[in-house]
Amino acid sequence: MTEPKRYRCAVLSVVKHEYVPRGVAAHPRCELVVVADDANQPDWVHQRNQRFADEYKIPYVRDVERAIAEYNVQVAIVSSQVERHCDLSLRAINRGLHVIQDKPMSNSLADCDRVVAACRQKRTKFLMWNRNFLPAVLHAKELIAAGEIGKPYAVHVDFYFAKDAGPPKGTRPLEQKPMDWQAHQIAAHVDGSDGGLGQRPLGELEIEGVYPLAYIRMLTGAKVQRVFARTARHFHQVNVDNNVEDLGSLSLEMDQGVTGTLCIGRIGKASHPDIGEIKLHVLGERGGLVISEARPEVAVYYRNQPAAEFRHKRLANDYDYLLLEDFLHAIETDGDTILNALASRDICATVESALESARNGRCVTVPVSAG
Amino acid sequence: MLRFAVVQPGPRAAAIVRVASRLRGGVVSAVVDHDDAAAQSLAKQLGAKVVASSVEQLHQQSGEHFDAWVLVTSDALVVVPHAQRPVETSSEKWLSNPEGWLWGHSYRFLPSVRALKDSLASGKLGAPGLVRIHQWQATGCDLKQALIQQLDVACWLVEQPVSLVFAQRRSIPEAKESTLRDYVQVHLGFEDDRMAVIDCTTSLPAGDDYYSLSVIGSTGAAYADDHHNMQLVFGGSQPRAFRTSQGDFALLTAWQEFIDATDKKRQPLCDGSAWKRAMGLLAAVEGSLTTGQPVTVKDA
The missing domain is CATH 3.40.50.720 (NAD(P)-binding Rossmann-like Domain)
Known part of the structure; x- marks a missing residue:
């Protein structure tokens, strides 16, 4: 029996969501062989990279290009500060590597376009880390594919993360300076709520919007053409101080005659006993679907249970493995990943348009990719 | 008496x-x-x-x-x-x-909706930032009435004037432009950056309806969702789901409200002015459907 091909992977910065490289490392055909980053990064970046490298007993190289050249890698995993995502991905793609990237794709649509063009030119594969393979989301996809509700014509996603983000809105004394975004994000690493890590402040739509918008895209196959949005800084002082939303709602007009909505927010830990109320509502020509994204789950309660512990634990979550299977399949068949560079770019464009709509109160046409 | x-x-x-x-x-x-x-x-x-x-x-x-x-x-x-x-x-x-x-x-008097409103009124949830409503009904139901009621619920919960209305409907090429058809989604922008999103349909096959109402407040949230109140019946093949009824409470509470309001010489909790406001918003919804753009609203 021929042993299946294994892929050597370079982790290009791991300062944010370690679950991305950990998810890759857990796949039997993938192996982390090096962590790399640019030498000019600040100390805290090097410290995080070094710690991760030490844990996996692999070298940490402070030179991205040298690591790629010397370690014979085929895959790059990027989980850096947000504004560096596309730069690191581009450098990897231009050296022929396939890329798995943490969300969001970028805070610059022009950077996204460059990644799309580079993937096309170099014929490399790109996977934006996503949650499309959660059991309940896959179940929804299967039910739709089986024709249970007919052709979908409207999709609604409620995507509320019941997490805090520092002190509540309105609690900063006047004499205190506004909260610094990056300092707050660096500190938030301890509980994994640092998805907006970087210098430029990011609202909830930019940080988490890729997940629900990827659901909508997968379930309908439709692209967003126009968007209307409202946003608010409703919960957290850090969002107020940095003028970025922590609550948003979008109306979506898609091709194929599909409409939809998205409500999204970092609504505070007190607002849900678990990670949050996350649901999919899909209307089709012959019926409707109501899907709880958290299922299946098991409830566990006990005396002296820590307040921070989720009472409901998600089960049978195999999406790390499935994402990697999808990625490797795309590489080996020259196919598309579940969330490729163009789809990820389109989601960024939708988010950018939504933020513009929230500012000007108009319905905004989502720009299409130049390519 | x-x-x-x-x-x-x-x-x-x-x-x-x-x-x-x-x-x-x-x-x-x-x-x-x-x-x-x-x-x-x-x-x-x-x-x-x-x-x-x-x-x-x-x-x-x-x-x-x-x-x-x-x-x-x-x-x-x-x-x-x-x-x-x-x-x-x-x-x-x-x-x-x-x-x-x-x-x-x-919907003003359903026990679940009233419980949610009470939580909000008590201050437990803080300021309402978002009201989210899904209301799905079977073919033959009155979509316009359904929407009018949900517009009222949203305004009642948010307690701020509506400033912006954006609406979309189902895309059916041969349908008349002037109708809501069998599906409409409405996006409301309120003063103080509050918002509401409503989707109503009368496209479900004959059978039960579905209702879900969530309020996301600044210090808490409340979820009144039929999905949470479904019971299962196993009779072979896939189980069927049945919602446990909220009984006659909505009818009783509404009727009693008129008696109590009359007795105390006050306006009923939900009077014609709420209906008038909802009708005004319905006009804005129709305006948005016609233009494909948000409609600015005054005095709603």
Whole structure:
């Protein structure tokens, strides 16, 4: 029996969501062989990279290009500060590597376009880390594919993360300076709520919007053409101080005659006993679907249970493995990943348009990719 | 004791019988029904002395026997003081006299919705930032009425003036442009950056409806979702899901509200001004559907 091909992977910065490289490392055909980053990064970046490298007993190289050249890698995993995502991905793609990237794709649509063009030119594969393979989301996809509700014509996603983000809105004394975004994000690493890590402040739509918008895209196959949005800084002082939303709602007009909505927010830990109320509502020509994204789950309660512990634990979550299977399949068949560079770019464009709509109160046409 | 004349109860007659005996300070004294047998039967069950075949007949012949008209539709209870004549809720005439009558639509008085409103009113949830409503009904239901009611619920919960309305409907190439069709989604922008998103459909196959209402507040959230209240029945193949009913509470509470408001000489909790506001928003929805752009709203 021929042993299946294994892929050597370079982790290009791991300062944010370690679950991305950990998810890759857990796949039997993938192996982390090096962590790399640019030498000019600040100390805290090097410290995080070094710690991760030490844990996996692999070298940490402070030179991205040298690591790629010397370690014979085929895959790059990027989980850096947000504004560096596309730069690191581009450098990897231009050296022929396939890329798995943490969300969001970028805070610059022009950077996204460059990644799309580079993937096309170099014929490399790109996977934006996503949650499309959660059991309940896959179940929804299967039910739709089986024709249970007919052709979908409207999709609604409620995507509320019941997490805090520092002190509540309105609690900063006047004499205190506004909260610094990056300092707050660096500190938030301890509980994994640092998805907006970087210098430029990011609202909830930019940080988490890729997940629900990827659901909508997968379930309908439709692209967003126009968007209307409202946003608010409703919960957290850090969002107020940095003028970025922590609550948003979008109306979506898609091709194929599909409409939809998205409500999204970092609504505070007190607002849900678990990670949050996350649901999919899909209307089709012959019926409707109501899907709880958290299922299946098991409830566990006990005396002296820590307040921070989720009472409901998600089960049978195999999406790390499935994402990697999808990625490797795309590489080996020259196919598309579940969330490729163009789809990820389109989601960024939708988010950018939504933020513009929230500012000007108009319905905004989502720009299409130049390519 | 307030005396009520029940008008054309139709399929809600049984619910009226169950509820009427539980009213505090009110009694049904007259029944109006084109079907004389149905009117006599209901009057007997309710102990009502007066039966009429039309509103006009009751008004002219037995006006002294009741204090208020009661119109019970499938999804609302409208109670109008005797001084006013009952007419269709969609009539323009109501706009000229928005006060004094009760617009007791089910969703204002459902126990789940009231519990949510109470949580909000108590301050536990903080300031409402987002109201999210999914209301799905079967083919044949009245989408316009459904939307009017949900527009009211959203405004009632958010407690701020609406400033912006954006609406979309189902894309059906051959459908007339002027209709809501069988699906509409509405996005409301309120003052103070608050927002509401509503989707209503009457495209479900015949059967039960579905309702989900969430309020996301600054210090808490509340979720009233039929999905959470489903029971399973196993009878082979896939199990079926059934929602446990909230009973007659919406009807009883709405009716009682009119009695209590009259007794305390205050406006009913949900009166014609709420209906007028919702009708104004409906006009904005239709404006947005026509232009494909958000509509700026004043005084809503």
